[in-house]
Amino acid sequence: MSEKETKTIVLEGPGDVPQPPSEAIKVVLESPKSPKSPRDPKEQAHEERSLSNKELKAMKKKAKAAKRAAAKEADGQAGGSANTPKTASHIKKQIFSAKMKDNNMRTPPMFGHLETREERISASPIIASIIHPSVLSLTLKISTYKIVGSTDRCMSMLDAFKDVIRSYETPAGTSLQRNLTSHLSHQIEYLKTGRPLSISMGNAIRWLKQRISLVPIDLNDEDGKRMLVDEIDQFIKEKILYSDRVIEEYASKHIQNNSKILTYAHSRVLFELFKYCAVEQGKHFEIYIIDSKPLFEGRKLAKKLAKIENIRCHYNMVNSLSSVLEKSNIDFCFLGAHSMLSNGRLYSRVGTALVAMASNHKNVPVLVCCESIKFSxxxxxxxxxxxxxxxxxxxxxxxxxxxxGLNLQQYLNRLEREKEEKAQKNPQKQNSKQQRARNDGHGVDYEEDTVLSNWKDLKKLFILNILYDLTPPEYIQKVITELGALPPSSVPVILREYKSIT
Structure with a gap:
């Protein structure tokens, strides 16, 4: 009758902490010998060496898992699991694990690597319990396009962070300089579920985290939070409001009386520029606004400019761009920016590149107004x-x-009557034809009152809605910032100046 002998092997390696015998891995070895019989040291060493590298690796993995389980159980008994804040990396892992990979999403294969809106919002309930109400509200407004534009999103984010900082309380055993950054990381990860962060938002976040790390260690929490809120207000004034004012003064030199200006969609700095020229400088000029689906941001700009007395507005869709450039004798084309990249390319809302290229083709100078906080x-x-x-x-x-119209309505009624007559004559043939077209993925249900309402059933149809495009630097004559007006090739110089003054 064979009996089992228990041997203790302590694994040590690079990065491993030596374990005491009580926590060592116990390996059960089958031996035909009686426990009373003496064991040969050579035989014992041979049994230890007989374990393969794979078995040793498996034992090492089990030991680490046991240690993690024991630590987790100890934290749970101490009540720390409910009160200890999660790290930012843990939050990222949770969000990534909860991404909804829907195979039915109809994204073109070329853009399959981009994250869809459904994948972003699928992870939002996981960390919503630790998110500040201001960030929750802001995320909802951004995801539903109530707040659009890089500058507006950045300012709204900083205002929400001010509320987060005011209501923040430092946990016991830590400091504001270390824990507030982690707390803000939770808010930022949730904010990303609404829409990806803009370049200006990313630059503002990096600046804020740096300022938090520089808070004096001997300063109490209330004074530290008050100082951070004041610095955020100062940052908004200097990097956005005052920068826009300087850009307005630079760009206003290109707008004279009776000028004809072309612009695309909506930009905060461009609206302030046109308002500054018309109201404060008293200039009379015309603005041709080009707009496109699906957000129709140009409507917002047209509605605001129509209230200004000295400005005459023309609102056009993007399909009439060539006609506007051909007949209107445009003097300048002003464009806003989501970001200016270091290779001089303009990254902005989709359609901007089309307007810039068409303007350049007609020898219309293209001017981009962009704050330095948007430089990447x-x-x-x-x-x-x-x-x-x-x-x-x-x-x-x-x-x-x-x-x-009457004629169109009569035509549609006649088609409907003919369709009903055919269905009455051959009902089985009609049904089988519709079913075959539906199965093949080629049929469109014209009985619906919407166009392409069943487009997801059409297997070979993809509808792409990208929000940004890229404009090459050769189509841009000048980039106007608060640091000066320079060609796109000098964007790295502006970027270096921006970093040096921040």
Whole structure:
């Protein structure tokens, strides 16, 4: 009758902490010998060497898992698991593990690497319990496009962070300089679930974390929080409000009486520029606003400019761009920016590159107004590698005809009658034909009152809604910032100056 003998092997290696015998891994070895019989030291060493590297690795893995389980159980008994804040890396792992990979998402294969809106919002309930209400509200507004534009999103984010800092309380056993950064990281990770951060938001976040690390260690929490809130207010004034004012003074030199200006969509700094020229300088000029689906941001700009007395507004869709450039004798084309990259390319809302190229083709100077907070040291050569995907359903025109004329209505009625007559004559043939078209993925249900309402059933149809494009520097004559007006090739110089003064 064979009996089992228990041997203790302590594993030591680089990065491993030597374990006491009580925590060592116990390996059960089968031996035909009686426990009373003396064991040969050579035989014992041979049994230890007989374990393969794979078995040793497995035992090492089990030991680490046992230690983690014991530590977790100890924290749970001490009540620390409910009160200890999660690290930012743990939050990122949770969000990544909860990403909803829906195989039914109809994203073109070329853009399959980009994250969809559904994947972002699928992870939001995981960390919502530790998120400040101001950040929750801001994330909802950003995800539903109530707040659009790089500058507006950045200012709204900093205002929300001021509320987070005011309500923050430093846990016992830690300091504001170390724990507040981690607390803000939780808010930032949740904010990303609404929409990816803009370049200006990323620059502002890096500045804020640096300022938090520089708070004096001997300063009490209330004074430290008050100092951070004041510095955020000062940052908004200097990097956004005052910068816009300087850009307005530089760019206003290009707008004279009776000038004709072309612009695209909506930009905060451009609205302030046009308002400054019309109200404070008293200039009379015309503005041609080009707009596109699905956000129709140009409507917002047209509505605000129409209230200014000295400005005459023209609102056009992007399909009339060539006609506007051909007949209107445009003097300058002013464009806003989401970001200026270090290789001189303009990264902005989709359609900007089309307007810049068409203007350059007609010898219309293209001027970009951009604050230095939007400058990035990234290099990008196309709009495919990095971009943002919008909802494909936003591009579907659900009501193409708001008003149907008499002739069109008669024609539609006649088609409907003919369709009903055919269905009555051959009902089985008609049903089988519709079913076959539906199965093949080629059929469109024209009985619906919406266009392409069943587009996801069409297997070979992809609808792409990207939000940004890239404009080459050769189509841009000048970039106007608060640091001066320079050609796109000098963007690295502006970026270096921005970093030096921050």
């Amino acid at each position: 040291d990234k290099v990008q050569l196309d709009s495919v590698t990095l971009n943002e995907l919008g909802d494909s359903n936003d591009l579907i025109n659900t009501r193409p005809f708001n008003k149907v």
